[in-house]
Amino acid sequence: MKQKPSTNKSNFLNKAATFAPILIIFFLTSCNTTSKEAESSIVTAITDPLPSWNEGEVKNSITNFVKKVTDSTSAEFIPVNDRIATFDNDGTLWSEQPLYFQFFFVLERIKAMAPQHPEWKSKEPFKSVLAGDIKKALASGEKGIATMLIATHAGMTDEEFDTIVKEWVKNGKHPKTKKGFTEMIYQPMLELLEYLRDHDFKTYIVSGGGIDFMRPWAEEVYRIPPQQVVGSSLKVKYEMKGDTPAIVRLPELNFIDDKAGKPVGIHEHIGKRPVFAAGNSDGDYEMLQYTTTGDGARFGIIVHHTDSVREWAYDRKSPIGNLERGIDDADKYGWVLVDMKRDWKKIYPYEK
């Protein structure tokens, strides 16, 4: 499952041998620089940090931004503490068609839990899910979807839920590609995350998806630790189960981290306005707006799904990943539109 972006540094020791004399001087003159920084500067100087991005305007805009804001002699320099980058997840870091992947998880959970819930056989939207009619189940609308979410995400401890999610990540397969869901992440975005981190950006997920659904695997898959994942949540409570304390998941929505909720989630979790934001749908509009209207250099990027062959092509008409205002206002706010078909050499890490 572990995804290693192409800017990996496993050859660093070999390179270090060749560069030994330079390195000695470098280390002795840069006691305030961590060796990770030193390592990364050397590696990025010789290799392309974004090898899965085709050359062109979009790639240049990214590297130009990072260069200018990390150059301490530049007027647009951003101090390390303010280098906050927020990424939507669904459709921005991994695919989201034909359904949000978390919804495949919900469907699988409903099937797995059905024996304990005989009443579901005659109760919508569960009845439709169990009969294999997903369209009808989804037609139950927001209320039905919330019912399914709560039924499958609440009523256990955080650790139990963590285990369930990890099992699903291990065994679940996407119906079209037959690949694991966490294999359907975007190689160019992995490289972008790594490139930003190599330049001392702190990378966050800010997603409409469940915070506790993403945390169990985000660290291994994206190298984003739990405390840098912001998402929608259920209420939880702390209670003792005998001598053992537990965080128990309650059947009540706590926070929806979507649209105008994203800047609120950012405020609550990060307490600082990002300088870089990436999204793909109008659910990310307010996060992009909040980020890019701040003072100083800012960067907003929208992944536009234009590749019906290698991935999916959708925007204005799609119920999932709907993108209209984002396209209409991209020029106004200076947001960079990634044309997936044109700008990405490779979509998934498993492609040859």
Place this chain on the structure above:
Amino acid sequence: MKQKPSTNKSNFLNKAATFAPILIIFFLTSCNTTSKEAESSIVTAITDPLPSWNEGEVKNSITNFVKKVTDSTSAEFIPVNDRIATFDNDGTLWSEQPLYFQFFFVLERIKAMAPQHPEWKSKEPFKSVLAGDIKKALASGEKGIATMLIATHAGMTDEEFDTIVKEWVKNGKHPKTKKGFTEMIYQPMLELLEYLRDHDFKTYIVSGGGIDFMRPWAEEVYRIPPQQVVGSSLKVKYEMKGDTPAIVRLPELNFIDDKAGKPVGIHEHIGKRPVFAAGNSDGDYEMLQYTTTGDGARFGIIVHHTDSVREWAYDRKSPIGNLERGIDDADKYGWVLVDMKRDWKKIYPYEK
């Protein structure tokens, strides 16, 4: 205002010169270690990282814990990613008598805002505050206190509130010491924070105090950045003010980060159980319990206020910083009680 714990590393370059030959070998054999780690190991080997702590059992228990969990050959080794340390603020990192410092802020705000609120002259609890009768204002109980908090903390943007708090930090003086409030932080705890960070712990504040009240100064005072501050909060909303987006503070409580709320706040913000927790009152009981009942090595520490001369002495009978269950169950959970009078050589950084 900036507080620099005594384990500062400004002399590192001088020391590095003396140790140059060793350092060259060290750097060349430790490409996976950051130079910060190297630097810190060398410095801590020669200096006492906790100079304001008197020698004895308490100090030893801290350093023994840190040594064993950061020694990769130890059975109790804790990987860097799991080194999460959470600190209460009021009474644990700074003083909290005769009133929580945030309440002094509330009182000052009520006085400053009174001209815009003529109705307060005849409306409790404001009337009592304006008449200088704090005791009577507090007698209004939880509801009255919430009313005062909301009146002074809501109705502006996050940036406006940030500015107000910073002004207060700059100008406010404690009625007894006549010092600035952020000068009344505990030097031994600053050293402990720094010592843990030098060993790659991530240090968090987890406080009943307001998250947005602490964030404006926690980074400068404690070197704890906004995203590592967890606290109580009001609801906020995102809205456009003309072309400018704003986070607007609403007159409604969102979350109370106290007692059983602390593990909930930790779950929400960090998503991981801490391995180290520090508190001083029963408001920290559940955080300590949640932390120290986890698997593997854990550390819980309670600052016991025993010094009526240099600070304050209070525990079981005090309405502020009430500590009863924490003392009663310290043995059961292996929590270390800091006897402020006995264990701390110095309380505040400004003492000679």
